[in-house]
Amino acid sequence: MSSKKELRIGMVGYGFMGRTHSNGYRRVGNFFPELEYQPVLKAICGRNLERTQAFADQWGYESVETDWRKLIARDDIDAIDICTPNNMHAEIAIAAAEAGKMVLCEKPLARTVAEAQPMVDAIEKAGVPNTVYFNYRRLPSVTLAKQLIDAGKLGKIFHYRANFLQDWTISPELPQGGEGLWRLDNDAAGSGVTGDLLAHCIDTAMWLNGGIKDVSAMTETFIKERVHTGTGEKQEVTIDDACMFHCHFDNGSLGLFESTRYARGHKALYTFEINGEHASIKWNLHDLSRLEYFDHRDESQERGWRSIHVTDGDHPYMDKWWVPGLSIGYEHSFVHQISDFLKALQEGKPCSPTFREAQETQKVCEAVLESAKTKSWKDTGVNW
Amino acid sequence: MSSKKELRIGMVGYGFMGRTHSNGYRRVGNFFPELEYQPVLKAICGRNLERTQAFADQWGYESVETDWRKLIARDDIDAIDICTPNNMHAEIAIAAAEAGKMVLCEKPLARTVAEAQPMVDAIEKAGVPNTVYFNYRRLPSVTLAKQLIDAGKLGKIFHYRANFLQDWTISPELPQGGEGLWRLDNDAAGSGVTGDLLAHCIDTAMWLNGGIKDVSAMTETFIKERVHTGTGEKQEVTIDDACMFHCHFDNGSLGLFESTRYARGHKALYTFEINGEHASIKWNLHDLSRLEYFDHRDESQERGWRSIHVTDGDHPYMDKWWVPGLSIGYEHSFVHQISDFLKALQEGKPCSPTFREAQETQKVCEAVLESAKTKSWKDTGVNW
Amino acid sequence: MSSKKELRIGMVGYGFMGRTHSNGYRRVGNFFPELEYQPVLKAICGRNLERTQAFADQWGYESVETDWRKLIARDDIDAIDICTPNNMHAEIAIAAAEAGKMVLCEKPLARTVAEAQPMVDAIEKAGVPNTVYFNYRRLPSVTLAKQLIDAGKLGKIFHYRANFLQDWTISPELPQGGEGLWRLDNDAAGSGVTGDLLAHCIDTAMWLNGGIKDVSAMTETFIKERVHTGTGEKQEVTIDDACMFHCHFDNGSLGLFESTRYARGHKALYTFEINGEHASIKWNLHDLSRLEYFDHRDESQERGWRSIHVTDGDHPYMDKWWVPGLSIGYEHSFVHQISDFLKALQEGKPCSPTFREAQETQKVCEAVLESAKTKSWKDTGVNW
Amino acid sequence: MSSKKELRIGMVGYGFMGRTHSNGYRRVGNFFPELEYQPVLKAICGRNLERTQAFADQWGYESVETDWRKLIARDDIDAIDICTPNNMHAEIAIAAAEAGKMVLCEKPLARTVAEAQPMVDAIEKAGVPNTVYFNYRRLPSVTLAKQLIDAGKLGKIFHYRANFLQDWTISPELPQGGEGLWRLDNDAAGSGVTGDLLAHCIDTAMWLNGGIKDVSAMTETFIKERVHTGTGEKQEVTIDDACMFHCHFDNGSLGLFESTRYARGHKALYTFEINGEHASIKWNLHDLSRLEYFDHRDESQERGWRSIHVTDGDHPYMDKWWVPGLSIGYEHSFVHQISDFLKALQEGKPCSPTFREAQETQKVCEAVLESAKTKSWKDTGVNW
Known part of the structure; x- marks a missing residue:
């Protein structure tokens, strides 16, 4: 596995969707061994330190953060995965894009079209790989x-x-x-x-x-x-x-x-x-x-x-x-979306x-x- | 069976619905023997004499008519069953009601609310038993x-x-x-x-x-x-x-x-x-x-x-x-509606x-x- | 319908199967109008006169018998339909065949192979049309x-x-x-x-x-x-x-x-x-x-x-x-079997x-x- | 996760069942975090070195063996998991038990009762925890x-x-x-x-x-x-x-x-x-x-x-x-069996x-x- 490129994930939110995405990252390498990229669970971010740490322990995240701005600021993170309630999608996604991070966002993109528009603009301006988890x-x-x-x-x-x-x-x-x-x-x-x-x-x-x-x-x-x-x-x-x-x-x-x-x-x-x-x-x-x-x-x-x-x-x-x-x-839909994201990444699509x-x-x-x-x-x- | 009251049916139309209604009248006595009324297939009315006669032979109608006005005018008919295309429902139903016949009409009642209103009026003015075949x-x-x-x-x-x-x-x-x-x-x-x-x-x-x-x-x-x-x-x-x-x-x-x-x-x-x-x-x-x-x-x-x-x-x-x-x-829904009609008749409901x-x-x-x-x-x- | 040949039915037994067979005879003409034969419900036979008569009234049998031997002896019966419990199949079927009647028998043919054998022999010796109601x-x-x-x-x-x-x-x-x-x-x-x-x-x-x-x-x-x-x-x-x-x-x-x-x-x-x-x-x-x-x-x-x-x-x-x-x-399977019997009859098969x-x-x-x-x-x- | 006890797995066989068991070991900790034991994929054993190594890479096994006797001899293995064709179950299971290893064996236990008997005897003599994967x-x-x-x-x-x-x-x-x-x-x-x-x-x-x-x-x-x-x-x-x-x-x-x-x-x-x-x-x-x-x-x-x-x-x-x-x-049945094995282990049952x-x-x-x-x-x- 040493020959693989790492894709270092920083995830925000550890609720239901935090679990489905984490599982996706952990499973994809076992079932799609041909992929060039291997996700690495670098950091999980949540407001409650204790619970965030427990989640990190359960899923094997290497570190924890309690402030998503710090997560985005870290050099050892390639991609931000957003699993927060909808009202936080925009701010995090825009900041991540502006920091040059890839962004994988849980759906819906935002609460309104007006809220979503600057997200799209920021992503496209930054030119970073991105996807939204319409997993079905x-x-x-x-x-x-x-x-x-x-x-x-x-x-x-x-x-x-x-x-x-x-x-x-x-x-x-x-x-x-x-x-x-x-x-x-x-x-x-x-x-x-x-x-x-x-x-x-x-x-x-x-x-x-x-x-x-x-x-x-x-x-x-x-x-x-x-x-x-x-x-x-x-x-x-x-x-x-x-x-x-x-x-x-x-x-x-x-x-x-x-x-x-x-x-x-x-x-x-x-x-x-x-x-x-x-x-x-x-x-x-x-x-x-x-x-x-x-x-x-x-x-x-x-x-x-x-x-x-x-x-x-x-x-x-x-x-x-x-x-x-x-x-x-059900959970396999997320494994597949992550696999497709990694494949698109290696193909530049x-x-x-x-x-x-x-x-x-x-x-x-x-x-x-x-x-x-x-x-x-x-x-x-x-x-x- | 001689102790039963006859309900003498005159049917207009021998298409798909003519068959389902005819079957209903013929079956009801075998399966609902407690009913006081027994339908009798007195006459079938259609424009094409030859085909109307063939239908009468197949289903055991005693006579045929080619003009529905004549059917309605007959003394030996108690109830008119309407199985024509929708555009003829109103005229026939109104004439039947005015002649004091019971009316059983295939759905929909008419093409429009305006067309249906005088039907309802005529039926209610005449005070005749009536039903519409929403058989399901x-x-x-x-x-x-x-x-x-x-x-x-x-x-x-x-x-x-x-x-x-x-x-x-x-x-x-x-x-x-x-x-x-x-x-x-x-x-x-x-x-x-x-x-x-x-x-x-x-x-x-x-x-x-x-x-x-x-x-x-x-x-x-x-x-x-x-x-x-x-x-x-x-x-x-x-x-x-x-x-x-x-x-x-x-x-x-x-x-x-x-x-x-x-x-x-x-x-x-x-x-x-x-x-x-x-x-x-x-x-x-x-x-x-x-x-x-x-x-x-x-x-x-x-x-x-x-x-x-x-x-x-x-x-x-x-x-x-x-x-x-x-x-x-499917066909049993019509047998049941006819049974319910006959039962309502005997109960005056x-x-x-x-x-x-x-x-x-x-x-x-x-x-x-x-x-x-x-x-x-x-x-x-x-x-x- | 006058042009049809009559097939005059004498039925023994008025239980569950008596009802399914009777219904079959009564419906077949309405749905298979091309058949040359038309069943006529000539007589129903049962031991209890009152109940037999009630069944006859319900289903339109022209007459009743309480002794199946008399039924078989009648000249105005073409076919015997057997709807009794299994232990009576053999005796009735053999007597009917010997009297030259067609025989339509409810399944199973008999209680044992030994009991059934003389039934088959009698039927084949008489050369009468016959069928057993494996209706499914x-x-x-x-x-x-x-x-x-x-x-x-x-x-x-x-x-x-x-x-x-x-x-x-x-x-x-x-x-x-x-x-x-x-x-x-x-x-x-x-x-x-x-x-x-x-x-x-x-x-x-x-x-x-x-x-x-x-x-x-x-x-x-x-x-x-x-x-x-x-x-x-x-x-x-x-x-x-x-x-x-x-x-x-x-x-x-x-x-x-x-x-x-x-x-x-x-x-x-x-x-x-x-x-x-x-x-x-x-x-x-x-x-x-x-x-x-x-x-x-x-x-x-x-x-x-x-x-x-x-x-x-x-x-x-x-x-x-x-x-x-x-x-x-379910009941239509019997209508079909009777239709097939009538068709076979007219074709001599x-x-x-x-x-x-x-x-x-x-x-x-x-x-x-x-x-x-x-x-x-x-x-x-x-x-x- | 450091507080967990390790259960060091040595698996023999990397076919279809090798995959289902490996997946089970890898997932159980994410979904059953309360368990005291955490499986560690220590070694995979197969006859073909290249393919065994590829499997190890895909599933994260720490080492490979090509001789199951060497695997059993290793001090750093707690449990032997047998995923070979049926004809090899007995020899491996008996040797593993005699070496004091826990044994988890794919079904059926053996080819015959006679072949299975010494397996049961060896397991029970050694008193080692054991289970057979009737996963359904x-x-x-x-x-x-x-x-x-x-x-x-x-x-x-x-x-x-x-x-x-x-x-x-x-x-x-x-x-x-x-x-x-x-x-x-x-x-x-x-x-x-x-x-x-x-x-x-x-x-x-x-x-x-x-x-x-x-x-x-x-x-x-x-x-x-x-x-x-x-x-x-x-x-x-x-x-x-x-x-x-x-x-x-x-x-x-x-x-x-x-x-x-x-x-x-x-x-x-x-x-x-x-x-x-x-x-x-x-x-x-x-x-x-x-x-x-x-x-x-x-x-x-x-x-x-x-x-x-x-x-x-x-x-x-x-x-x-x-x-x-x-x-x-389907695969979750194996996760559950492994979870139940680990739970039984901590309870001494x-x-x-x-x-x-x-x-x-x-x-x-x-x-x-x-x-x-x-x-x-x-x-x-x-x-x-």
């Missing part, structure tokens, strides 16, 4: 969908529909704000399900089916007040608990999107379906090793939705793992989605929220 | 959903979503108009998927979840021109090929509806899902003997979507059929959905089409 | 399996496995014997699950995959004693509650069969799966409109089990029913399975029971 | 099944059935012997599907349902000759391509097992189902995050098979991974399955093969 693209089943579409198997697309359904905020007793619950706090998150869940759906959709032109949306906040963990007081809830919209894609197909945290019985049910002239595709995150595929060109008596178990050696990424029939899981692409997703999110607020159609201004 | 309510799995909801199992409802997906009009070679294809001809049908498919979804939705208050919709016509069977010429297609809308229900829940005939791989995939505070329900027409049910009150480790095979003796209507595990099919209720569904359809046209939210004016 | 063959999904196999789609067959799982006898409180419960009484039934359930599996298997050569079996009676309805006393249970066997088919493939009435959660879960060199097939009765099909010749990345919704116009029998996507049910073929199934059942008893392999002596 | 027990869904059974949810068990279906040896062109294909070579493997696949099914079955008393089996070798990679010559194939058996468990329930590598369409479809008096369980490896559960005590109208997505924090092992709805994969328990599984395998050969029932002699 890198599940083998989703990548296979992309390959089938790009190979023209579906023909002209008529419909794209996606849902992201959860049920974890139904109880009115759940507070907003604070660790693990900042996603319910509009100041920290920027929005509710739109930025947290629909952003994933929108990224996948535009990757698979091209730009979204205009949208008509509706949002709802079912629980109007929750105790805020910070203040201990009941406060108005200002995030969107649920959001749904229909839209036109640039290619003339129709989109239908929905997300909620009030769909009892669904934990993280991200689903999408694409209907084309010749074939259709269905997918869901709860059964992530499967892709459902219908091909109208099959002999008519034998046509049916095919349940493809995406675990063969010729399926995307799967030659790196086990043998046919043996599934991988961008790793999609870049900050610029993530900004386009941000534009759709914002148009959606604006449409819901004004009860009118909104152009997204997306340039995909 | 009477599938045991759907009726079970109604029972679970009415028993309060779901608690407060947050979300209702329904799709009706087909794929039979994707080919541009398919003509519009004429037998079997009048559903593509706006003059005959009044709309495309909205009246044909979404009307079903809306009827079920309001039956299960109450009135729909306002809607925001989008429609599309993918194939702009088709040869018209009547003229042999290419003509503009003016129906909606696809329609989707979101909405508010009176109870505060959010609705999301979609229908299309361009969803490759789906033949008649009517689906709905309802998410409540405590429990959720999912259903689809392709697997019509099943109801999916999730109950959050189950012990936490053992919670999961239950796939209920709705074929037990204590499931709605199923004591009339076979033994547990043995499915019934209305049989839901009545013309008045079907008019409320018509209002939603019209608001949907109007919303799509004007790209704005529309109140439905529904009084459920 | 006539479900469109099962017939489609047959067509795929006969077209060579599967190639050489390696494996055949079938289960028939129920759970209705788990309670020790359930009595044996008497109406509806004669299936638990060895005198009436001849065996437990072997004749009741495995007979179906064996018939389908040999129809699809050829003769079964030898078997090795195990049976179990979980509840050793049950009250007998006849005597009111606790008596030994002598039927098999569960039976499983493996076997060789004549074509070299391996078979695995299991049946039980103690599989909690399964009502009538008849399943089979066939694995061939090139393709495989799976089927289950709870989802009877579907056939699962895997074709290894599909492009490798896109291979998956296809869930075929067997409701298209080019699927077996389905041109007679509704439109694509709309399911039929046998209608499979004949008594002779049903006797081969009987041989396998008997070898299975004998193998279980002797704990050794048994040749079946089947000549398929 | 440690999938959360399978462990949940165990918990439900142990909690008495199923009540008295009637049926246990398991399949392990693959399709990778259908082509006659596939050779036997050599790397990756030693599983087709009886000398190396000891048997075909019985030791490779059914051994898994048997281990899970006895863990969940207790000892297997007697068996009646059938085996088949479909392809009689294959080129041997070693000799380049066509040689007789002496493994079992397919094996099926029925059996009695000690608790009176009936078992049915089948395995084959000729089930087209199934890659690694290990399935089991257990039917109890009150409830039933179904599971399959292709959808390993799900457990199907039917509880007869549910209200009768709402009963159905529950599809439990085993990804909640209160599901076995799942508090260590991500959030509800996000799946883990055995880690099931031990060599002794694996020997009981071996006995069933041997009885199965013997039964097939002699075409008779065999007692297993199992003491569970």
Whole structure:
């Protein structure tokens, strides 16, 4: 392993995403041995020293920081990985870019288009390698969908529909704000399900089916007040608990999107379906090793939705793992994104989605929220 | 059987729906022997004498007519069943009601709210028993959903979503108009998927979840021109090929509806899902003997979507059929609706959905089409 | 309809099977109008006059009999349909054949091979049209399996496995014997699950995959004693509650069969799966409109089990029913078998399975029971 | 991490299982930080130096050996992990035990009961911690099944059935012997599907349902000759391509097992189902995050098979991974087994399955093969 180039990682944030990214960095070398770069977990940064140290011990980070500005200032760090709540993405990313660091940022890029724009500008001005963790693209089943579409198997697309359904905020007793619950706090998150869940759906959709032109949306906040963990007081809830919209894609197909945290019985049910002239595709995150595929060109008596178990050696990424029939899981999407980032690095190419692409997703999110607020159609201004 | 009262049926139209209704009348006595009324297939009416006679022979109608006015004028007919294209519903129903006949009408009630209003007025003025064939309510799995909801199992409802997906009009070679294809001809049908498919979804939705208050919709016509069977010429297609809308229900829940005939791989995939505070329900027409049910009150480790095979003796209507595990099919929904009509008749009660209720569904359809046209939210004016 | 030839039916027995057969006779003309023969429900025979009359009223039988010998003696009856418990099949069938009547017999043919042999002899000596109701063959999904196999789609067959799982006898409180419960009484039934359930599996298997050569079996009676309805006393249970066997088919493939009435959660879960060199097939009765099909010749990345919704116009029998996507049910298998019987009649051909073929199934059942008893392999002596 | 005790691993074999075990050792510390022991990858041993070194580089082994005797002789190794073909298990395990090393052995324990016995003896004489990698027990869904059974949810068990279906040896062109294909070579493997696949099914079955008393089996070798990679010559194939058996468990329930590598369409479809008096369980490896559960005590109208997505924090092992709805994969079963081994080590308890328990599984395998050969029932002699 001594012949490998080191990519020295400095990570900010050690929550849920801190774990998924750390795991990605630690696993990638075992399964993608051909890569020239080997990530090294140089430093983890968090405000609480004790907990940051515990995380460092658990994951093998060489050092800890409690001030992200110091982390960025260090010479022995090549890349900054941002796993903080959304409201800190911009400041950290801009500072990192200005310091010449590569930046890998958790999604969504920012809380608003306005907040994201200087991030994109700074990244592009600095010319540093960058990516945003819309990790679901890198599940083998989703990548296979992309390959089938790009190979023209579906023909002209008529419909794209996606849902992201959860049920974890139904109880009115759940507070907003604070660790693990900042996603319910509009100041920290920027929005509710739109930025947290629909952003994933929108990224996948535009990757698979091209730009979204205009949208008509509706949002709802079912629980109007929750105790805020910070203040201990009941406060108005200002995030969107649920959001749904229909839209036109640039290619003339129709989109239908929905997300909620009030769909009892669904934990993280991200689903999408694409209907084309010749074939259709269905997918869901709860059964992530499967892709459902219908091909109208099959002999008519034998046509049916095919349940493809995406675990063969010729399926995307799967030659790196086990043998046919043996599934991988959610976390592998991060290993794959990091592998793709390292490969892009050695080839001198961008790793999609870049900050610029993530900004386009941000534009759709914002148009959606604006449409819901004004009860009118909104152009997204997306340039995909 | 001699002790039964006869209900003498005169049917107009012998297409697909003529067959489903005829089968309903012929089967009901074998499986619901306790009913006081026994339908008698007195006359079938169609414009083409030869084909009408063939249908009469096949189904055992005692006589044929080629002019529906004559049918209505006959003394030996108690009830008129309307299975014509939509553009003829109003005239026939009004004349039948004025002649004091009971009226059973295929859905949608009419092409527009304006066309439907005098139908409702005539029926109510005449005070004749009436029903509209929104048959899917009477599938045991759907009726079970109604029972679970009415028993309060779901608690407060947050979300209702329904799709009706087909794929039979994707080919541009398919003509519009004429037998079997009048559903593509706006003059005959009044709309495309909205009246044909979404009307079903809306009827079920309001039956299960109450009135729909306002809607925001989008429609599309993918194939702009088709040869018209009547003229042999290419003509503009003016129906909606696809329609989707979101909405508010009176109870505060959010609705999301979609229908299309361009969803490759789906033949008649009517689906709905309802998410409540405590429990959720999912259903689809392709697997019509099943109801999916999730109950959050189950012990936490053992919670999961239950796939209920709705074929037990204590499931709605199923004591009339076979033994547990043995499915019934699509056609049985009509047998059940006719059974319910006959039972309501003997009890002197209305049989839901009545013309008045079907008019409320018509209002939603019209608001949907109007919303799509004007790209704005529309109140439905529904009084459920 | 006057131009049709009448086939005058005299039925013995009005239980569950009496209903399915009666329904078949009444529906066949509506859906298979091209047939030359039209069944006429001439007489129903049962020991209890009142109940027999009620059944006649419900189903439209023209007359009733309480002695099956009188029924057979009548000149106005063309065909005897036997729906009695198994222990009466032989006597009735032989008498009917000797009287020159056609015979349609519910399965299993008899309680034993020895009991069945004179039935076959009498039928063949009389030369009367005959069939045994192994109805599951006539479900469109099962017939489609047959067509795929006969077209060579599967190639050489390696494996055949079938289960028939129920759970209705788990309670020790359930009595044996008497109406509806004669299936638990060895005198009436001849065996437990072997004749009741495995007979179906064996018939389908040999129809699809050829003769079964030898078997090795195990049976179990979980509840050793049950009250007998006849005597009111606790008596030994002598039927098999569960039976499983493996076997060789004549074509070299391996078979695995299991049946039980103690599989909690399964009502009538008849399943089979066939694995061939090139393709495989799976089927289950709870989802009877579907056939699962895997074709290894599909492009490798896109291979998956296809869930075929067997409701298209080019699927077996389905041109007679509704439109694509709309399911039929269990009862339709009987309509199809009667339609096939009538068609065979007009063509002067046998209608499979004949008594002779049903006797081969009987041989396998008997070898299975004998193998279980002797704990050794048994040749079946089947000549398929 | 410095406070942890090291467990210094010496692994023999770097094939498929070498990878799964290595991954387990490397990940366990990240996800089970509370463990006192931390595995250290001290040495990997293989015959081919270059490839062994490449493996060491990829997985971070500190050193390499080409002679397993030298590995065992090293002072800096605490535990020997055996990932060789089956024919080498005995010699290595015995030597390791005699040298006082802990032993973790890939399944099956050996090729025969006779070969395994001295392994058990040596291990027990040495008193060293030991385990055999029947990894599927440690999938959360399978462990949940165990918990439900142990909690008495199923009540008295009637049926246990398991399949392990693959399709990778259908082509006659596939050779036997050599790397990756030693599983087709009886000398190396000891048997075909019985030791490779059914051994898994048997281990899970006895863990969940207790000892297997007697068996009646059938085996088949479909392809009689294959080129041997070693000799380049066509040689007789002496493994079992397919094996099926029925059996009695000690608790009176009936078992049915089948395995084959000729089930087209199934890659690694290990399935089991257990039917109890009150409830039933179904599971399959292709959808390993799900457990199907039917509880007869549910209200009768709402009963159905529950599809439990085993990804909640209160599901076995799942508090260590991500959030509800996000799946883990196949490889995690090894992480869990290693975690359980380390936990047992710190508690001074055995880690099931031990060599002794694996020997009981071996006995069933041997009885199965013997039964097939002699075409008779065999007692297993199992003491569970």
